[in-house]
Amino acid sequence: MVTKLALLGAGRIGKVHARAIAEDKRAKLVAVADAFPEAANAIAAASGAAVRTIDEIEADKDIDAVIICTPTNTHADLIERFAKAGKAIFCEKPIDLDVARARACLETVRKVGGKVMLGFNRRFDPHFRAVRQAIDDGQIGKVEMVTITSRDPGPPPAEYIKVSGGIFRDMTIHDFDMARFLLGEEVDSVMASASVLVDPKIGELGDYDSASLVLTTKSGRQAMISNSRRASYGYDQRIEVHGSLGSVSAENQRPVSIEIATKDGYTRPPLHDFFMTRYTAAYAAEISAFIDGLENGTPLSPSAEDGLIALALADAAVRAAEQKTSVKVTY
Amino acid sequence: MVTKLALLGAGRIGKVHARAIAEDKRAKLVAVADAFPEAANAIAAASGAAVRTIDEIEADKDIDAVIICTPTNTHADLIERFAKAGKAIFCEKPIDLDVARARACLETVRKVGGKVMLGFNRRFDPHFRAVRQAIDDGQIGKVEMVTITSRDPGPPPAEYIKVSGGIFRDMTIHDFDMARFLLGEEVDSVMASASVLVDPKIGELGDYDSASLVLTTKSGRQAMISNSRRASYGYDQRIEVHGSLGSVSAENQRPVSIEIATKDGYTRPPLHDFFMTRYTAAYAAEISAFIDGLENGTPLSPSAEDGLIALALADAAVRAAEQKTSVKVTY
Amino acid sequence: MVTKLALLGAGRIGKVHARAIAEDKRAKLVAVADAFPEAANAIAAASGAAVRTIDEIEADKDIDAVIICTPTNTHADLIERFAKAGKAIFCEKPIDLDVARARACLETVRKVGGKVMLGFNRRFDPHFRAVRQAIDDGQIGKVEMVTITSRDPGPPPAEYIKVSGGIFRDMTIHDFDMARFLLGEEVDSVMASASVLVDPKIGELGDYDSASLVLTTKSGRQAMISNSRRASYGYDQRIEVHGSLGSVSAENQRPVSIEIATKDGYTRPPLHDFFMTRYTAAYAAEISAFIDGLENGTPLSPSAEDGLIALALADAAVRAAEQKTSVKVTY
Amino acid sequence: MVTKLALLGAGRIGKVHARAIAEDKRAKLVAVADAFPEAANAIAAASGAAVRTIDEIEADKDIDAVIICTPTNTHADLIERFAKAGKAIFCEKPIDLDVARARACLETVRKVGGKVMLGFNRRFDPHFRAVRQAIDDGQIGKVEMVTITSRDPGPPPAEYIKVSGGIFRDMTIHDFDMARFLLGEEVDSVMASASVLVDPKIGELGDYDSASLVLTTKSGRQAMISNSRRASYGYDQRIEVHGSLGSVSAENQRPVSIEIATKDGYTRPPLHDFFMTRYTAAYAAEISAFIDGLENGTPLSPSAEDGLIALALADAAVRAAEQKTSVKVTY
Missing domain, CATH: 3.30.360.10 (Dihydrodipicolinate Reductase; domain 2)
Structure with a gap:
C-alpha cells in the first residue's frame, strides 16, 4: 500500500522533498499547498499532485501524512493541527523559535498521540x-x-x-x-x-x-x-x-x-x-526514513523532542x- | 517539445538509462523492448512507457530516438536498422567486437545520414x-x-x-x-x-x-x-x-x-x-548530453567514429x- | 667569532640541544653540568665540552650563554643567577609553575638587562x-x-x-x-x-x-x-x-x-x-634562532614575557x- | 673499534656523505681527496679528516674503506684499484656508462674478493x-x-x-x-x-x-x-x-x-x-647501512651486481x- 503525502509549503526545500518522494515507490505526493499558487503549481505539474488548500488537506481522510516546509512561525500551529487531524508529520526544523511555544506544541502532540519527525537532515x-x-x-x-x-x-x-x-x-x-x-x-x-x-x-x-x-x-x-x-x-x-x-x-x-x-x-x-x-x-535519505517509519510503525527519529x-x-x-x-x- | 525515446534492452544498464530519462523533462520514454517480458514490464511500470517489439518501435513515426542496450552482437545490426528508419541512436559500446563489421556499420550510417552517439560513459x-x-x-x-x-x-x-x-x-x-x-x-x-x-x-x-x-x-x-x-x-x-x-x-x-x-x-x-x-x-550526464544534442542539433559525441x-x-x-x-x- | 655555550641539565632535552649546537658552526658547546655525572659525561664525550659545575660555569667569563634544561623548579633561580652573571639565557618552558615567582624572576631580569629566550619549540x-x-x-x-x-x-x-x-x-x-x-x-x-x-x-x-x-x-x-x-x-x-x-x-x-x-x-x-x-x-631551529639572536643582537623570541x-x-x-x-x- | 673511511671526491654528494659519517659513531672520516684542493679542504675542516692524494689513501693500511664520489668515468678504475688494495668500497652509481666496462670491473672485483656497495640511495x-x-x-x-x-x-x-x-x-x-x-x-x-x-x-x-x-x-x-x-x-x-x-x-x-x-x-x-x-x-641511511655491513660482515646491498x-x-x-x-x- 502506498503512503499518501501532502506537502505544505512549495518553496526551495519543499521542491527537494517532492523530488525525494517521487523517487520512493512506497509513497506518493497527492497534494501540495502554498500561499503562492505558482510555487504550488510548479510542484503539482512535476509530481502529479493536486494543488489544495491547507484546510482541504486537513480534511482529506485519504492523506496519511504531511511534510511541513512553511515559514518557521507556522510550524507549531501546523504540527498541532495535523497531529489532531491524525496525520503523521514531517516538519522542517525548528518547531518554533520560542522554547515555551515548542514545549506547548509537544504537549499537544503527546496528548493526541501524534507522530512527528523533525528535519535534522544532517x-x-x-x-x-x-x-x-x-x-x-x-x-x-x-x-x-x-x-x-x-x-x-x-x-x-x-x-x-x-x-x-x-x-x-x-x-x-x-x-x-x-x-x-x-x-x-x-x-x-x-x-x-x-x-x-x-x-x-x-x-x-x-x-x-x-x-x-x-x-x-x-x-x-x-x-x-x-x-x-x-x-x-x-x-x-x-x-x-x-x-x-x-x-x-x-x-x-x-x-x-x-x-x-x-x-x-x-x-x-x-x-x-x-x-x-x-x-x-x-535530504533524500531523511524522507526515505520518514516513509520507513510510517510503513513499519517504528519510532520517527529525530523526534519532536530532539527538536525541543x-x-x-x-x-x-x-x-x-x-x-x-x-x-x-x-x- | 518533448523528445520521445524508446529503449531496446531492459537489463541492468537499460534500467539506469530509463531512470536518467525520467529525470530529464525534455524527454520521455515511450516504449521499451526486451526478449524477456518481465524486464520490459518492470521498466514500463516504473516509467509509464509501453512494452513494444523492436519492429513496432522501428515503425513508429512518433519515436525520435532509440537507446540500444541489447547484447553486443546485436549492436551493429540495430544501429544500421534504426539509422535507416531515421531515428537518432544512442548505443552502448562497442559497435561490434569485429573492426570490419563496425566499419561497415559506420559506412551504412554515413550513407543514410544517421546520427549515432556511443556510450563511453566515463x-x-x-x-x-x-x-x-x-x-x-x-x-x-x-x-x-x-x-x-x-x-x-x-x-x-x-x-x-x-x-x-x-x-x-x-x-x-x-x-x-x-x-x-x-x-x-x-x-x-x-x-x-x-x-x-x-x-x-x-x-x-x-x-x-x-x-x-x-x-x-x-x-x-x-x-x-x-x-x-x-x-x-x-x-x-x-x-x-x-x-x-x-x-x-x-x-x-x-x-x-x-x-x-x-x-x-x-x-x-x-x-x-x-x-x-x-x-x-x-550515466545520467551522458543521457542528458544525448538529449541536448537532439534538441539543439549539435554533433553527438562521443561518436560512432570514436567507437571505431x-x-x-x-x-x-x-x-x-x-x-x-x-x-x-x-x- | 664563535658563541660559547654551556648546557645546564644533560637529560633527554639537553641531549637534543647539544646535538643542535653541534650542527651549528656559529656556536660551540664548551661546558655541561648535571647532578648526574654520567649524563654530563655522555654529552661531554659526544660534543667535546668539558664537564663543569654550575658555579664554575657562572664564573667563567668566556662563556657567552647558557641553555637551561634542568628541572622546572630550578628555572627561575637559574635565570636570575645567570642574568646577573651577564650571560644570555635559553630556558626550557616554564619559567616557574607559580605566576608570582615567574613575575618576580622577570623583574630581576629586567633590572639587570638580562637576555632570555623561552623554549616554546612549536x-x-x-x-x-x-x-x-x-x-x-x-x-x-x-x-x-x-x-x-x-x-x-x-x-x-x-x-x-x-x-x-x-x-x-x-x-x-x-x-x-x-x-x-x-x-x-x-x-x-x-x-x-x-x-x-x-x-x-x-x-x-x-x-x-x-x-x-x-x-x-x-x-x-x-x-x-x-x-x-x-x-x-x-x-x-x-x-x-x-x-x-x-x-x-x-x-x-x-x-x-x-x-x-x-x-x-x-x-x-x-x-x-x-x-x-x-x-x-x-628543536634544531629554535637553538639556531637563539644563536641568531646572540650573533645579530636582535630580540630573543619567544621571550620570558611570552612565558609569563x-x-x-x-x-x-x-x-x-x-x-x-x-x-x-x-x- | 671505529671504521676508518676515506672520501674520494669532495663535491656536492661527497659533502652529504661526509656529514652522514660524522653522525655515525661507529665510523670516522680520516682522509679526503679531490682534484680541487678547496673542496677537499672544506670537508677536512668540517670533519677533522686529512687532505690526502688518492695514492696516499690507497697505500694507507689504516684505512678500511673508501667512499667514491668522483666523476662517473673514474668509477670503474677506482673500484678495481681499491678492491685490489683490499679496501671495502661504497661507490656512487653507475659503475660505468658502458656495460662491458662495468662487467669487466665486476670480474676484477670478484677475482680479488672485493666488497662493493653501490649508491642506489632510493x-x-x-x-x-x-x-x-x-x-x-x-x-x-x-x-x-x-x-x-x-x-x-x-x-x-x-x-x-x-x-x-x-x-x-x-x-x-x-x-x-x-x-x-x-x-x-x-x-x-x-x-x-x-x-x-x-x-x-x-x-x-x-x-x-x-x-x-x-x-x-x-x-x-x-x-x-x-x-x-x-x-x-x-x-x-x-x-x-x-x-x-x-x-x-x-x-x-x-x-x-x-x-x-x-x-x-x-x-x-x-x-x-x-x-x-x-x-x-x-643518503644518511645508506651510509649507515654501508657501515653496518662492514661492522657485521653482512653482504653489502645494493651490490655491484645490482649496478650492472x-x-x-x-x-x-x-x-x-x-x-x-x-x-x-x-x-
Whole structure:
C-alpha cells in the first residue's frame, strides 16, 4: 500500500522533498499547498499532485501524512493541527523559535498521540551516518570529545537575520543536534564565546556571526563547535569524534575532486557552496526514513523532542554568550 | 517539445538509462523492448512507457530516438536498422567486437545520414570532465603524458570472458577512449605487455587479466594504461595528465569518505565496488548530453567514429601483446 | 667569532640541544653540568665540552650563554643567577609553575638587562611557521578563529603528574603560546571545560586529562583548544586558522607516509608517537634562532614575557574550569 | 673499534656523505681527496679528516674503506684499484656508462674478493623501504604490477646531458633498480616509448626527455615507469605496487605540509625541488647501512651486481626505444 503525502509549503526545500518522494515507490505526493499558487503549481505539474488548500488537506481522510516546509512561525500551529487531524508529520526544523511555544506544541502532540519527525537532515548525511556507525560498532571505544566545524559560505541577507532567531537558533541548532547524535549522553552545560567579526550589520541587528562553543555532559564528555557565517572556500562541514580507542572523522565534500599541480602548488577545487548540493543525499535519505517509519510503525527519529532539546541548547548558548559563564541546560 | 525515446534492452544498464530519462523533462520514454517480458514490464511500470517489439518501435513515426542496450552482437545490426528508419541512436559500446563489421556499420550510417552517439560513459564523469576542462583552460600547458589506472574489483565469470572479445576490447576500450579524450592528438602506435596473474582460467580461455600499455602519438605524447581484473580495495579508476606547465589528476571515489584513526593507523573505507555506483553521475550526464544534442542539433559525441577508433586501438593492442612489438594503429 | 655555550641539565632535552649546537658552526658547546655525572659525561664525550659545575660555569667569563634544561623548579633561580652573571639565557618552558615567582624572576631580569629566550619549540616547527607566514603574507585576510588540537599519545606517569602543575600549566601551555602566536592579538578571557575521562588516577591527583578551551581576544577573535592525554593513533598536533579571506592549516606528521589498500580500506601508518621525533626540526631551529639572536643582537623570541603570559593564561584556565565561568586574564 | 673511511671526491654528494659519517659513531672520516684542493679542504675542516692524494689513501693500511664520489668515468678504475688494495668500497652509481666496462670491473672485483656497495640511495628512503616492508610482510599478497613515477623539476644543462649516457642510463637507472627492488623477480624484457617533448636541444644532443617504459618479468609481472625531465610542481617521486591482496603506495614528499583554503580552492605547497633535500634521510641511511655491513660482515646491498643489472636494463631500454620493440635483457 502506498503512503499518501501532502506537502505544505512549495518553496526551495519543499521542491527537494517532492523530488525525494517521487523517487520512493512506497509513497506518493497527492497534494501540495502554498500561499503562492505558482510555487504550488510548479510542484503539482512535476509530481502529479493536486494543488489544495491547507484546510482541504486537513480534511482529506485519504492523506496519511504531511511534510511541513512553511515559514518557521507556522510550524507549531501546523504540527498541532495535523497531529489532531491524525496525520503523521514531517516538519522542517525548528518547531518554533520560542522554547515555551515548542514545549506547548509537544504537549499537544503527546496528548493526541501524534507522530512527528523533525528535519535534522544532517543525521542522514551518509558520511556523518558512517561516523555514528563507527562509534556504534565500537571502533573508537568510549566517546570522549566531539569537534564540529560548521561554517557557511557567506552570511544571509539582513532580512533573514532579523527573523532567524539568532545564530544559535538558526545555524548552531544543527550542530547542537549533531553533537547529541554523537556524544551518546545528554548535554549538561553550555559555554559560548560569540562575536561580530564578519559583518557589523549583523551586530547592529543584535546577532553574532562567529561563535565558539563548548558543551559538557554530566560525565564530562565535551563537544566543541566552531561557527562562522563566512568561509571563502565553501560550505565547511566537518565532524570528528575522539574516543578511548581512537578517532573517527568526516571530511568536507566537494562537487569535483580533481587536483591541479603547478609551480604554485597542488590545488583542489573549493567545497560545495550551498547546503542543498552538499546535503542532497541527506535530504533524500531523511524522507526515505520518514516513509520507513510510517510503513513499519517504528519510532520517527529525530523526534519532536530532539527538536525541543536542540532549541533548549540554543537558549542556553544565548545566555552563556551574554553572561560569559557556563549555563546549565534545562529541558 | 518533448523528445520521445524508446529503449531496446531492459537489463541492468537499460534500467539506469530509463531512470536518467525520467529525470530529464525534455524527454520521455515511450516504449521499451526486451526478449524477456518481465524486464520490459518492470521498466514500463516504473516509467509509464509501453512494452513494444523492436519492429513496432522501428515503425513508429512518433519515436525520435532509440537507446540500444541489447547484447553486443546485436549492436551493429540495430544501429544500421534504426539509422535507416531515421531515428537518432544512442548505443552502448562497442559497435561490434569485429573492426570490419563496425566499419561497415559506420559506412551504412554515413550513407543514410544517421546520427549515432556511443556510450563511453566515463567521458561524462564529473571528475574526469573537470580534468579535461583544466587541460582546455590551459592550466597544465601542452599535454605530454597521460596515466590511466583502471582496475576492476574482481574478474567477471568465465561465461562473460568467453564472449567479451578479450580484455583489450572489453575493458581497456574505455581507457583507449579516455586516453584519446585527454591526449589531444591521435594515437600512432601501441605497445602492450599482458599476462595471466589473477586467474589461470582466464588464460585457459585465451585471455589476459593484467596488462600494461603505452600509447604514443605522432608528436611523441605518451599514454600509459594499467589494467587488472582484480583490485581488493574496489573499483580503481584514476587518471593523471602531465603537461608542460603542470599536472592534473582525478583520484578514486568512495561511497563514504570517513577516516578512522586507531593504534593501527588511519583508515578510509574501500572504493566503490561496482561500476554502476562509481559512474552514477556519468550515466545520467551522458543521457542528458544525448538529449541536448537532439534538441539543439549539435554533433553527438562521443561518436560512432570514436567507437571505431577505440576498437582499432584494441586490435592493435592484441597484436602488440602477441608479437611483443610496437604496433601502428590503422583506422 | 664563535658563541660559547654551556648546557645546564644533560637529560633527554639537553641531549637534543647539544646535538643542535653541534650542527651549528656559529656556536660551540664548551661546558655541561648535571647532578648526574654520567649524563654530563655522555654529552661531554659526544660534543667535546668539558664537564663543569654550575658555579664554575657562572664564573667563567668566556662563556657567552647558557641553555637551561634542568628541572622546572630550578628555572627561575637559574635565570636570575645567570642574568646577573651577564650571560644570555635559553630556558626550557616554564619559567616557574607559580605566576608570582615567574613575575618576580622577570623583574630581576629586567633590572639587570638580562637576555632570555623561552623554549616554546612549536613556534619553530616548519609547518606551523609556514602557517604563520601565510597569515603574515595576508593570504587568509584578517585572523578570526584559531583551532588547536593537541593530544598526547598517552598519559605521563603519576609521579610526573604530581609535579607537573596540572594539565593547563604542563600541556596546554604550549597551545596557549601557539594561540597567541597565531591570533595576532592578546587574549582577554578564557573558558574551559575539563574532565577526567582517560584515567581516574589522574583525577585522584587533582588533575584533568581532557579539556576543551575557548580563548577570546578583546576584538572578539576566538581560539579553541582541544586537549587529551591519550590518542591511540599518535601525537596529534594540528592547527587551523580561519580568516576573512580563507583558512590555513597544518596537518599531522607521520614518520612514514605510505598507504596500504586492501579489502578493509586504505590505511596510512599512525603518527609520530613521541614529541621529540615529531618536533626534531623545531628543536634544531629554535637553538639556531637563539644563536641568531646572540650573533645579530636582535630580540630573543619567544621571550620570558611570552612565558609569563602563557602561564597567566594557564592560571586563568584553572580558575575557569573550577568556577565554570569565563575568566579575565590578568598579566 | 671505529671504521676508518676515506672520501674520494669532495663535491656536492661527497659533502652529504661526509656529514652522514660524522653522525655515525661507529665510523670516522680520516682522509679526503679531490682534484680541487678547496673542496677537499672544506670537508677536512668540517670533519677533522686529512687532505690526502688518492695514492696516499690507497697505500694507507689504516684505512678500511673508501667512499667514491668522483666523476662517473673514474668509477670503474677506482673500484678495481681499491678492491685490489683490499679496501671495502661504497661507490656512487653507475659503475660505468658502458656495460662491458662495468662487467669487466665486476670480474676484477670478484677475482680479488672485493666488497662493493653501490649508491642506489632510493632503496634507503624510509617511505620506499616501508613499501618494500609491506610487501615482505605479505600485506598485499603476491606482487603483480609496479608503477613508478619519476620526474625531475627541470632538465639539467646541456653540458651534463652530453656526458650523462642518456636519460635511461642517467635517470631511469634509479627506477630500474627500484622496479627490481619491488618486483621480486628479475626483469625479462623491456619496452620503451621515448620522445623529446620538453626541450628540443635535448633531442639535438641525441637524447630523450620524456619516456614511458614497461618491464616484464618471466612470470608476467609488469612494471611501468614514467619519466620526464620537467615537472613544474617539484621533484615527483612516487611508487605503487599492486598485488593479489591489495596495493601499497608511497606518495610525494614536500618540505612543508600546510594547506591554504581560499575562494580559489585548497592549495598545498609544491614538492621538494631538489633530490638532495628529497632524499636527505635516504643518503644518511645508506651510509649507515654501508657501515653496518662492514661492522657485521653482512653482504653489502645494493651490490655491484645490482649496478650492472640496472645498466643492462638501461641498455635494453635504449634499443627498445630505437627499434620500437620489446627487448630481452641480457645480463
